Amino acid sequence: MRDILDDLVLLLEQNGITVRREADAGAGLCVIKGQTVVFIDNSAPTAEMAQICGRAVCKNIDIENIYIKPQIREFLEKYCTQPD
Secondary structure, three states, X not given: OHHHHHHHHHHHHHOOOEEEEEOOXXXXXXXXXXXXXXEEEOOOOHHHHHHHHHHHHHHHXXXXXXXXXXXXXXXXXXXXXXXX
């Protein structure tokens, strides 16, 4: 799961989205001064952090038109088809 999280963070960052890892800070997606930022709580389980990043990818990146590792694409399919 750690590899998935790392790949999701990299995907977000490569697409201009800032990822901030902070302890006990909560988690979520927001826009600050025009910059999209994803906050992830370092004290949360890795799977939970990956879910938050997965939802952020789905909301902000057109994943149909870029290469994504099959393992990551499979993970994202769970979150890109679910309502918030």
